[in-house]
Amino acid sequence: xxxxxxxxALLAAAALAYHVGRKRAIATAGGSGRINTLHSLPAYYxxxxxxxxxxxxxxxxxxxxxxxxxxxxxxxxASLPPQSVAELTPGALGLLMNDVKNVASGNIAxxxxxxxxxxxxxxxxxxxxxxxxxxxxxxxxxxxxxxxxAWSQTRPTMRARNRVESVVLGVLxxxxxxxxxxxxxxxxxxxxxxxxxFQKIAPSEFFLGxxxxxxTAMRADQVAADGAFGAVPLFTGTLLVSFIAMMVxxxxxxxxxxYLSEYAPRKVRSVAKPLLEILAGIPTVVYGFFAALTxxxxxxxxxxxxxxxxxxxxxxxAGLVMGIMIIPFVxxxxxxxxxxxxxxxxxxxxxxxxxxxxxxxxxxxxAALPGIVGGVLLAVSRAIGETMIVVMAxxxxxxxxANPLASVTTVTVQIVTLLTGDQEFDxxxxxxAFALGLTLFLVTLTLNIIALHIVRKYREQYE
Amino acid sequence: MNNPAPAASAPPPAPARRTIDIVxxxxxxxxxxxxxFRFMGASAVFLGLLFVAVLFGDIVSKGYTAFAQTYIxxxxxxxxxxxxxxxxxxxxxxxxxxxxxxxxASLRTLFPRxxxxxxxxxxxxxxxxxxxxxxQTMVRQYPSVLGTTRDVWLIAGADVDMLVKxxxxxxxxxxxxxxxxxxxxxxxxxxxxxxxxxxxxxxxxTNGTSREPELAGIAGALAGTFYTLALTLLLSFPIGVGxxxxxxxxxxxxxxxxxxxxxxxxxxxxxxxxxxLLGLAVFINVFGVPRSTPLVGALVLALMTLPTIIIASxxxxxxxxxxxxxxxxxxxxxxxxxxxxxxxxLALPGIMTGAIIGMARALGESAPLLMIGMIxxxxxxxxxxxxxxxxxxxxxxxxxxxxxxxxxxxxxxAILVLxxxxxxxxxxxxxxxxxxxxxx
Numbered sequence: 001x002x003x004x005x006x007x008x009a010l011l012a013a014a015a016l017a018y019h020v021g022r023k024r025a026i027a028t029a030g031g032s033g034r035i036n037t038l039h040s041l042p043a044y045y046x047x048x049x050x051x052x053x054x055x056x057x058x059x060x061x062x063x064x065x066x067x068x069x070x071x072x073x074x075x076x077x078a079s080l081p082p083q084s085v086a087e088l089t090p091g092a093l094g095l096l097m098n099d100v101k102n103v104a105s106g107n108i109a110x111x112x113x114x115x116x117x118x119x120x121x122x123x124x125x126x127x128x129x130x131x132x133x134x135x136x137x138x139x140x141x142x143x144x145x146x147x148x149x150a151w152s153q154t155r156p157t158m159r160a161r162n163r164v165e166s167v168v169l170g171v172l173x174x175x176x177x178x179x180x181x182x183x184x185x186x187x188x189x190x191x192x193x194x195x196x197x198f199q200k201i202a203p204s205e206f207f208l209g210x211x212x213x214x215x216t217a218m219r220a221d222q223v224a225a226d227g228a229f230g231a232v233p234l235f236t237g238t239l240l241v242s243f244i245a246m247m248v249x250x251x252x253x254x255x256x257x258x259y260l261s262e263y264a265p266r267k268v269r270s271v272a273k274p275l276l277e278i279l280a281g282i283p284t285v286v287y288g289f290f291a292a293l294t295x296x297x298x299x300x301x302x303x304x305x306x307x308x309x310x311x312x313x314x315x316x317x318a319g320l321v322m323g324i325m326i327i328p329f330v331x332x333x334x335x336x337x338x339x340x341x342x343x344x345x346x347x348x349x350x351x352x353x354x355x356x357x358x359x360x361x362x363x364x365x366x367a368a369l370p371g372i373v374g375g376v377l378l379a380v381s382r383a384i385g386e387t388m389i390v391v392m393a394x395x396x397x398x399x400x401x402a403n404p405l406a407s408v409t410t411v412t413v414q415i416v417t418l419l420t421g422d423q424e425f426d427x428x429x430x431x432x433a434f435a436l437g438l439t440l441f442l443v444t445l446t447l448n449i450i451a452l453h454i455v456r457k458y459r460e461q462y463e
Numbered sequence: 464m465n466n467p468a469p470a471a472s473a474p475p476p477a478p479a480r481r482t483i484d485i486v487x488x489x490x491x492x493x494x495x496x497x498x499x500f501r502f503m504g505a506s507a508v509f510l511g512l513l514f515v516a517v518l519f520g521d522i523v524s525k526g527y528t529a530f531a532q533t534y535i536x537x538x539x540x541x542x543x544x545x546x547x548x549x550x551x552x553x554x555x556x557x558x559x560x561x562x563x564x565x566x567x568a569s570l571r572t573l574f575p576r577x578x579x580x581x582x583x584x585x586x587x588x589x590x591x592x593x594x595x596x597x598x599q600t601m602v603r604q605y606p607s608v609l610g611t612t613r614d615v616w617l618i619a620g621a622d623v624d625m626l627v628k629x630x631x632x633x634x635x636x637x638x639x640x641x642x643x644x645x646x647x648x649x650x651x652x653x654x655x656x657x658x659x660x661x662x663x664x665x666x667x668x669t670n671g672t673s674r675e676p677e678l679a680g681i682a683g684a685l686a687g688t689f690y691t692l693a694l695t696l697l698l699s700f701p702i703g704v705g706x707x708x709x710x711x712x713x714x715x716x717x718x719x720x721x722x723x724x725x726x727x728x729x730x731x732x733x734x735x736x737x738x739x740l741l742g743l744a745v746f747i748n749v750f751g752v753p754r755s756t757p758l759v760g761a762l763v764l765a766l767m768t769l770p771t772i773i774i775a776s777x778x779x780x781x782x783x784x785x786x787x788x789x790x791x792x793x794x795x796x797x798x799x800x801x802x803x804x805x806x807x808x809l810a811l812p813g814i815m816t817g818a819i820i821g822m823a824r825a826l827g828e829s830a831p832l833l834m835i836g837m838i839x840x841x842x843x844x845x846x847x848x849x850x851x852x853x854x855x856x857x858x859x860x861x862x863x864x865x866x867x868x869x870x871x872x873x874x875x876x877a878i879l880v881l882x883x884x885x886x887x888x889x890x891x892x893x894x895x896x897x898x899x900x901x902x903x
Contacts, residue, residue: 069751165799169713175705176714179727179773182766186737189744252507259504276511281885282518283827285856286878289863293871294521324514331511353486355493357500378732385734387830388856392863412736412830419743419834437740441733448732 002132003065010061010143014054017147021049024154040161048153048160051167052146057139064135072131073097076124081116100124190441193434200428201229206435208232212398212409214418214429229432231439233398237408241319241390242383244404248323249383250376253330260331261338262360273335280328288392291321296393303405311407313395319404322389326379333378337371337458338364370458377451381444387412411436522882526875532664532677533619533627535589535653539569540612541602552606560602562595566617574649585646589653591618593678616660621676621869623650627659630868641868667876671842672858676869679862681877683844687757687837687852688826694761694848695768695825700818702765703772704807707814710773711780712802731770738767739834747835755836755851763831768821775817779810812899819892823885829856855881 025045029038038045077097096117103113103121113121154160198206209230256276260269296317303310310316341364349359365372395407396417418433543550546560570586571577577586594617601615602608622642625631627650637644653659670680710727714720742763746752752759783806791801832838837853838861845852853861855877862874 066750161797165797168799169709172705172709172713175702176709176723178702178766179706179730179769180723182741182769183726183730185745186733186741189741190737193744252510255504255507256511259501259508263501263504264508272508272512275515276508278515279511279518281823281827281889283829283856283881283885285827285829285859285863286518286522286882289859289874289878290518290521292863293525324518327511327514355497357497358493360500381732381734385736387734387736387833388860391830391833392860412734415736415740416830416833419740420836420838434740434744437737441737444732444734444737445729448729452728 002136003061006061006136006139009140010054010057013057013140013143013147014050017049017053017143017150018046020046020147021150021154022046024049024151025156025160028154029156038156039159040164044160044164045154045158047164048158049147049150051164052150053143054146055167056146057143060142061135061139064139068131068135072124072127075127076100076120079123080120104128186441190434190438193431194438197428197431197435200431201435205229206231206432210400212414214414214432227428229428231411231436233400234409234411234414234436235439236400236402237315237394237398238384238410238412240315240402240404240408241322241394241410242380244316244319245322245326245383246376246380248320249326249330249379252323253327253379254334254372256327257331257334257338258360258365261335262356262364276331277328279325280332282325284325284386284388285392287321287325288388288390291317291389291393295321308405310405311395313393313407314405315394315408316404318390318393321393322383322386325386325389326383329382330375330379333375334368334372337368337375337455340371341367370454374451374454374458377447377454381447381451384447385412385440385444387416391416411440415440519882522875522878526872526877526879528628528630529667529872529876530664531628531661532666533624534616534660534662535619535623536614536616536658536660537566537569537573537590538612539565539598539615540572541565541608541610542568543610546602547609552609554603557603557606558599560599562598562602565598566590566594574652577649582645585643586649588620589623589646589649591620591677592675593618593673616662618666618677619659621867622646624677625868626650627661628872630872667873671844672840672853672861673842676865676867676873679870679873681855681858681880683841684853684855684858684877685880686844686846687760687841688854690757690845690848690852691760691764691854692822692826694757695764696818696822698761698765699768699772699821703769703818703821704776704814706769707773707776707780708802708807711777712806713798727770727773731774734830735767735828736830736834738763739831741766742831742835753849755839755841755853757845757848757850757852759835760832760837760852760854761848763835764825764828767828767831768825771821771824772814772818775820776810776814779813779817780806782813783809809901812895812901816892816896819888819895823888823892826884826888827856827881829854829860832857833860855884 022042022045025038025042026032026035029035029042035042077093080096099113099117100120101124103117104125206229209228210232211228211230212233213228215227260273264272292313296312296314299314299317299320300310300312345363345367346359349363350356354362390410390413394413395409396413397407398409398414399406401408415433415436418429418436542565545565546562547553547556549556567583567587570590571583574586577583597617598615619627622631623646626633626642626647631640631642633640633647642650650659666678667680668685669682670678671683672681673679710720710723714723742759746759746762747754752762787805787809788801791805792798796804832854838857839851839853840861841851841853843850859874859877859881862870862877
């Protein structure tokens, strides 16, 4: 809360600095009648002052918020009576510090509040209070210092616009680097946690093992399985569901794209295409709900009437609904590449006496094939990474089976189940989720790179 | 098709057979094939549209009933002896009085013939567990009701609600039904006395979530969604537009910018759940951002929508003709002035369209939010970005998991609300494009 107030105060300081800087520039030029002697427009001197008032102070504030908690915790730890801390393990010390913080903020501590904890808590609260005021004072002081520096710099010959613009350009470069930082963050986080996982579980067991049962004991005295981390059933389950989805999405999506781009009258196309694309805009949780509560019971009843044993969370229900979701994805990508095939190629085929369907099958589709394959690969990567439908409609038990009526589980389902729930962060169970995440990331990344490469290469051919 | 190769290799046929005969002979088959192919295409489109219709039909038919709520009219005697024994109307006493007992007593007076504990328990189940709260609010607002008897419309229990809405089949044998025969007669009696009524369900929009379907509402999830999306937009819009501006207009062609470009294209196709892993490992475990809050949710969603906004903004910037830039530069504007004063305003409609579409996707996203703990059961309506919260799609996921029949209609209704928002946002994007689209 205090931080927000401080931010607002900084914003106000920047606004003030803008106003003052602008006035100052006009004054140094010798009144508003002589502003043509200034290098830049007066507003730029205002922006220059505002930047000096806001940016250094913001940097300091960010740094402060980053280290404040750690510094205070260290100080309080140091103030604890040494004989009571000496024999504690790091974990127990952490718990103790938690108690201290809870007492300081008026919450309930986990155990009895000893006088030592009470003193430490008072110390903690005092330090925090002190830190808050120092923070305010320092940040505002830096802001004022920046403002006065800008004030002293303001001369008619100062190139205010150039200085402001170089800062703006720097900010733009920073913004565009965030995409790379995100990728870096993803890679580093999953790789680091996976590396820890592979310290505990051999990669060969993870990638080749066929038994998946990640229930491990959380406490030493708990009775639980040792945990088996063979991910092959998850991979086959993912492939099975994705395969069913593609069996739905590719024929329907492709045929719909062909019909809409080659046969349909303009009117039909202008209505049907946006309607189909509604399917792409529906949140996946809605599909999951539909799969679990409407389609799965229908499939089960149908299977029972035909004499098949159908699991209530069958791969078929999840796959079918996922396929429906992907239809517009396949159809709009195919539509693009089919439209990119030059009309001359169709005309040539017609001139030889081919019917329209023969032209499509033997000329248009082969010409568009690389693009279509690329689109399908993108759709596959989408199906593999899809989460909510399978979380809601596919099962949790890892079965190594190719039977679409059985219950299977997928990589994404396991990531969700392993990470939602309370557990210690460095157990093999949690880390396994990151290993699965790494696998998922690498597979989808590879598929995307190949697909994008194919699509781009193909586009260039006809341009 | 008159393919020359088989004709050449075929043994010499009777000389009378000309190419045109071969063509004519196969023509009927070829036309039939043409018709079949065309039919397949049309049926694929039809199938796709059918899926849209079935999906919407299913959800609307399941969900529309949730917008009504059954109420039961019960005469309540606001007994001053139990509610306010001291007689001084002290708010503290009034807040802690035994309202559950009051509701039970009122039900017993309404049905004096119901005796025996199991029967009475069934009787109490007619009314929702939220009814005592309802009475309490009433008493605290109007202390003058004390000592009087008034007809109060109390929220009906979930099972009665389902029965009145016709979602529990009366014809089923008693053992298969959630409602016993004795309750059925009670409800029928109430109905003939005109004591059962369905009203618009305002609680659905003003309550937080609850374990009881009849009390569960989406207000908490809506507030969480609002905070999360507002912060997401605040973060991803300036960053996305700034990045697009730099990459499209200023970036030199070198390895670094190529890398950024490839990166953005790939990020757009990374599964959303991976962003959840990033949020968990980096934002929560390294930077210590509080778990389950709109703040961390918005950070993750902002990174996720960033590629969408960047790609759309770059397309919009690209469509502004170079002559605009040249003219601005020609009269002495600096490159940044050219961009900010001329190019950006012209590209803004396209950028906004992209941003709205990105926001619509963020609105429907739930998988990464599961990873960062936004699935906690939170009854209170969040008041800021650092309160624990959940969002609408995650609320739908949580309700879909609840076994109670009453939650199915609530879930469907929540989906309808979510889809409503989606439609509005997408319509806004389309209208924006239509209204401001400019052909150069």
